[in-house]
Amino acid sequence: MYTLALETSCDETSAAVIQNGRIILSNIISTQVPIHRKFGGVVPEIASRQHIEYVMPVIQEALDTAQVDLQEIDHIGVTYGPGLVGALLVGVAAAKALSFALDKPLVGVNHMEGHIFANFLSHPELEPPFLALVVSGGHTQLVQIKDYNTFSLLGQTRDDAAGEAFDKIARVMGYPYPGGPQIDQLAKTGDPEAIIFPKALHEKNNFEFSFSGLKSAVLNYLHTEEQRGNRYNVNNVAASFQKTVVETLVEKTMDAAAYCHAEKIAVAGGVSANSALAEAMETICAEQGYAFYRPEPVLCTDNGAMIGCRAYYMALEGHFADLTLNARPSLAITSY
Ligand code: ATP
Ligand code: MG
Ligand code: FE
Numbered sequence: 001m002y003t004l005a006l007e008t009s010c011d012e013t014s015a016a017v018i019q020n021g022r023i024i025l026s027n028i029i030s031t032q033v034p035i036h037r038k039f040g041g042v043v044p045e046i047a048s049r050q051h052i053e054y055v056m057p058v059i060q061e062a063l064d065t066a067q068v069d070l071q072e073i074d075h076i077g078v079t080y081g082p083g084l085v086g087a088l089l090v091g092v093a094a095a096k097a098l099s100f101a102l103d104k105p106l107v108g109v110n111h112m113e114g115h116i117f118a119n120f121l122s123h124p125e126l127e128p129p130f131l132a133l134v135v136s137g138g139h140t141q142l143v144q145i146k147d148y149n150t151f152s153l154l155g156q157t158r159d160d161a162a163g164e165a166f167d168k169i170a171r172v173m174g175y176p177y178p179g180g181p182q183i184d185q186l187a188k189t190g191d192p193e194a195i196i197f198p199k200a201l202h203e204k205n206n207f208e209f210s211f212s213g214l215k216s217a218v219l220n221y222l223h224t225e226e227q228r229g230n231r232y233n234v235n236n237v238a239a240s241f242q243k244t245v246v247e248t249l250v251e252k253t254m255d256a257a258a259y260c261h262a263e264k265i266a267v268a269g270g271v272s273a274n275s276a277l278a279e280a281m282e283t284i285c286a287e288q289g290y291a292f293y294r295p296e297p298v299l300c301t302d303n304g305a306m307i308g309c310r311a312y313y314m315a316l317e318g319h320f321a322d323l324t325l326n327a328r329p330s331l332a333i334t335s336y
Helices: 033-037 044-066 085-102 111-122 162-172 180-187 212-227 234-259 275-288 304-316
Strands: 002-007 012-019 023-031 075-081 106-110 130-135 140-147 150-156 264-268 291-293
Touching (some): 002 304, 023 044, 023 304, 075 111, 106 111, 106 304, 111 264, 140 234, 162 180, 162 212, 162 234, 180 234, 275 291
Parallel strands (some): 002 075, 075 106
Antiparallel strands (some): 012 023, 140 150
């Protein structure tokens, strides 16, 4: 079975062809990062226009690379939320047009579920149930994956996402968007004990996150040091901030794993590419006897392949959309 999948929720235009849910035949990602960089973040209107320009060539390249003809496609998966409304609309409109013209079933995919399903692509042996920690540019969530179409949201952030804090702090320190990878790099030669930053909501069995206080504390530190005419040590700031985020994510994930009797833990989303988070999760999971999973780096950030994998498991159980499918900017994780 062949799935054609489209992803345009933010600043990557991506199309993929997936065979039987787990085999990536192609995964073409056209990133707009260099275009948005001079603005310090994603400009929604520019993102929509770029998606319009690139969506058809990216689909064509995905089909060409996979050596699969449009007629051979079994169904079309597309991200319809959450994300930027104008950006989502481009993918949704393209997928609906293809579905109508080719008379192929349409599958509306939740972007966050797609991030989680990236783990199935990197780990052929992985099967539900497992606990997922989703850490991305716009979300921080703990989700129980009970089977391929039954999920339970244990908790999420009340304010900023983890990725947002990484990006904002990097920007104030003068690094280009997106700052997460920069902080990861800087932290490698910094002292994580140099500065004590606050942790929020750390009581047991509280699966909500809050990163806005930590973000403000780091920004205040930077501004205060500047006002005093001190040159702060970027490596120590990065390492101390990153340690605080990683400890919070790890503590809450392990707490949630015990609470829901999970045996396997998977991370997903752009921030799961963070080397300190991966190392900390690997170590603690090994110590405590959990199997640990993480997508390969290219599948951690936005891509069409993860959407194709999610679409396949929806299609298997007949969860199709019709041509009334619309963009849903704040779509929540759902069970089917
Ligand atoms: P969402 O998935 O919530 O809609 P998004 O799609 O914009 O948001 P992703 O593509 O999943 O987010 O991830 C992008 C985020 O990942 C950015 O905030 C980026 O800084 C962060 N990121 C990428 N690599 C790393 C890293 N090595 N360390 C920390 N953060 C990282
Ligand atoms: Mg992106
Ligand atoms: Fe994403």
